[in-house]
Amino acid sequence: MNILGASSITGSALDAEKIRVDITSQNIANANTTKGIDGKAYQRKIVAFESILDAANGNGLQGVRVSEIFADQSKGELINNPQHPHADNEGNVQMPNVNMAFEMVDMMTATRSYEANLAVVRNARQLANQALSIGR
């Protein structure tokens, strides 16, 4: 019987979903950043998840981790605003490619997944408590 082993899988998922929420919040925060650290308009970041085999557990159980955080290369809106300090020679400002609706949905999905994993933790604790109280 190995309930604590399963907790490390759930822990890895909590970590990964938290990173996803962090990245979403970064995207929303930078929805209007026309000059990022590279001097260009901010590009929204995407997280990619991958499974990791839990060697300690054997049995083919898989945890999860963020394999990569990469930038969405699609172009954002081009807005004509000659007064803007970041406008180009033609008076156009390159806006970030952040889509607010998309980010909100992503954040909700990540939050729900996080909650689901917390439910697993609660159940694991109940399993362990029940096992400990056998014979009492």
Add this chain to the structure above:
Amino acid sequence: MEMVASLFNSDNYTAVKKMMDVAALRHAAIASNIANVSTPGYKRVDLGRTFEQELIKTIDGRDASKIAALDPLLETDSLTPSTRADGNNVQLDSELLKLTTNTMNFDALSQFASGSLKQLRTAITGRPA
């Protein structure tokens, strides 16, 4: 000592121990499935499809050593079709339902184990625990 050992090796008690092991393993499988709900291409894992029937059949045989020898294994479930574009076939709601069912199942089993131990204690001491 033979007699004392046989107190703890009755077929009922062995079956409960095995079924609790199975419940713990199923919990680990569900934890893995819920952890990977956002992983593209992940296929859910579950206890082997035939294991449940095998367990019931062995318990019907009432042979403690055969029950103890059962070895539940996890299998990748690639039969459940994926309803998503990324090939992942985990359904969060059904996994959560399985999780709750499994936990309640485990509760019932552990109460049964407690009960049979309490019976034993009553028999030894001659007074209710």
